[in-house]
Amino acid sequence: MQRNGIAMNANRKAVFMCLEKRFREAYGNSRGLRFFTAPGRTELAGNHTDHNNGKVLAAAIDLELVAAVQPCEGVIELLSTGWEQPFKVQLDDLGPNRAETGRPVALLRGVAAGFQKRGHRIGGFRACVESSVPQGSGLSSSAAFEILAGNILNTLYNDGQVDPVQLAVIGQEAENNYYGKPCGLMDQISCSLGGIVNIDFLHPSHPQIRQLTLDWEAKGWALCIVDTKSRHGDLTSDYSAIRSEMNLVAQCFGHEVLRNVEQDQFWTGIAGLRTRVGDRALLRAIHFFEENQRVDDMVNAIETGDFDTYLNLVNTSGHSSAEFLQNVVPTGAVKDQAILLGLALTRKFMKGEGACRVHGGGFAGTIQAYVPLQVLPKYAKTIAAVFGPDSIHTLTVRTERVGETFL
Known part of the structure; x- marks a missing residue:
C-alpha cells in the first residue's frame, strides 16, 4: 500500500x-x-x-x-x-x-x-x-x-x-x-x-x-482574513437565494445554470427579464458573468507575474460582490453590517493600496485583505480595536x- x-x-x-x-x-x-x-x-x-x-x-x-x-x-x-x-x-x-x-x-x-x-x-x-x-x-x-x-x-x-x-x-x-x-x-x-x-x-x-x-509574501504582501465576529447561523435562505436567482435567470434562456447562457443574449434580453425575475436576480447574473472573466484574468496575472493587475482584480471582485451579488449584508439587517464595516475600515487604512473583498459565502464571517508587510502590525492593531484581538489571521498556502x- x-x-x-x-x-x-x-x-x-x-x-x-x-x-x-x-x-x-x-x-x-x-x-x-x-x-x-x-x-x-x-x-x-x-x-x-x-x-x-x-x-x-x-x-x-x-x-x-x-x-x-x-x-x-x-x-x-x-x-x-x-x-x-x-x-x-x-x-x-x-x-x-x-x-x-x-x-x-x-x-x-x-x-x-x-x-x-x-x-x-x-x-x-x-x-x-x-x-x-x-x-x-x-x-x-x-x-x-x-x-x-x-x-x-x-x-x-x-x-x-x-x-x-x-x-x-x-x-x-x-x-x-x-x-x-x-x-x-x-x-x-x-x-x-x-x-x-x-x-x-x-x-x-x-x-x-x-x-x-503565487508567493505574495515574497512580493511584500500578507494575505489576511479578518473575522468580523458575525456568524453564518440562520443564513441558509440568503445563500440559497443567490443560487436560485441565478438559476431562475438561466431558465429564462432554457438552461439550468448561467454558465450555459450566451452572454450576448443575456445583455440584450435584460429589459424583458426585469418583470420576470426581478432586478436583484439580474444583478447577480451580471456578477456571475463578470466574475467568471475575472478568474481568467487573475490566472493570467499570476502566470505573467503581474501582481498589480492581480490586486486590482481582487478589488473589482470585492465591489462586484457588494454591489451586484449583494452578499455583504444579511437580508433585513440594519445594525449588523460587520462585513461592510470591515471593508470600509480596510479601504480607509490602505489609502488606495492593496485590495480587499468579502470572503467566502458572505453575509457574515470574514473579509479578505492583501496588506503590505511593512504596515501589517499597524493594520492588525486597527482591526483589533474594532473586532477584537483575535480577529485577524495571516494565511499561508498549504x-x-x-x-x-x-x-
Whole structure:
C-alpha cells in the first residue's frame, strides 16, 4: 500500500501529542493511533460562481483540522473540541436524519453513505479532533471536516485509492443532502488537493483543475482574513437565494445554470427579464458573468507575474460582490453590517493600496485583505480595536494534499 504521507512539523507534533493524551482520557488507550489533517481554504476569486458551473480560484491554507484516529468496529465516534459529547454514527444506519441537519454528525453520516453508495469499503473509527479553522468564518470548516472524514475512511479501509476529487464530491453531497446546506464543489476540492487551484466547473462531474503558484509574501504582501465576529447561523435562505436567482435567470434562456447562457443574449434580453425575475436576480447574473472573466484574468496575472493587475482584480471582485451579488449584508439587517464595516475600515487604512473583498459565502464571517508587510502590525492593531484581538489571521498556502501524517 502506498501511503500519502505528510511531514510532521513542530507545531503539528505538539498538537498531536495533546490529542493523543485526550484520546487516552476519552477512550482508555491509544493503541494503533494514527494521525490525519485537512486544511481550510481561502477563496481568491470566483465568489458564488461554482454552483452555476463557473470558474474559481482558491487555495488550501495552513489553518487546519487535525485528528488522532483509532480503527474500531461498526461505529464512527468523533470527539471534537468545543462539543461536550462525541458524534456517533452507526454504520448500519446511513440514511439522512433530519434531526441532524446543520450538525457535524450529519456530515459524518453523509460521507460514510457516499463511500458506501459508490461501492467503497467503510468501517468504524474513533477520533479526537482539534481545529484551528474558525467555524462560520468562510474558511470552509465544514468542507475541511468532510475531507478529513473521507480521508480517514479512504486511508483506513480503501488503501488510499479514492482520488482527491472523488473525496470532494462525496463531501459536497454530504453537505447538500445531509447537512442541509446548498454549496458548490470549490471548497471541498481546494481542501482535498492543496495548493492554489484554478477550477472550471463547466462539466461539474469532471472539473478542469490547474495548479498554480503565487508567493505574495515574497512580493511584500500578507494575505489576511479578518473575522468580523458575525456568524453564518440562520443564513441558509440568503445563500440559497443567490443560487436560485441565478438559476431562475438561466431558465429564462432554457438552461439550468448561467454558465450555459450566451452572454450576448443575456445583455440584450435584460429589459424583458426585469418583470420576470426581478432586478436583484439580474444583478447577480451580471456578477456571475463578470466574475467568471475575472478568474481568467487573475490566472493570467499570476502566470505573467503581474501582481498589480492581480490586486486590482481582487478589488473589482470585492465591489462586484457588494454591489451586484449583494452578499455583504444579511437580508433585513440594519445594525449588523460587520462585513461592510470591515471593508470600509480596510479601504480607509490602505489609502488606495492593496485590495480587499468579502470572503467566502458572505453575509457574515470574514473579509479578505492583501496588506503590505511593512504596515501589517499597524493594520492588525486597527482591526483589533474594532473586532477584537483575535480577529485577524495571516494565511499561508498549504501545498500538501490530504493524507495521513506520520510522527
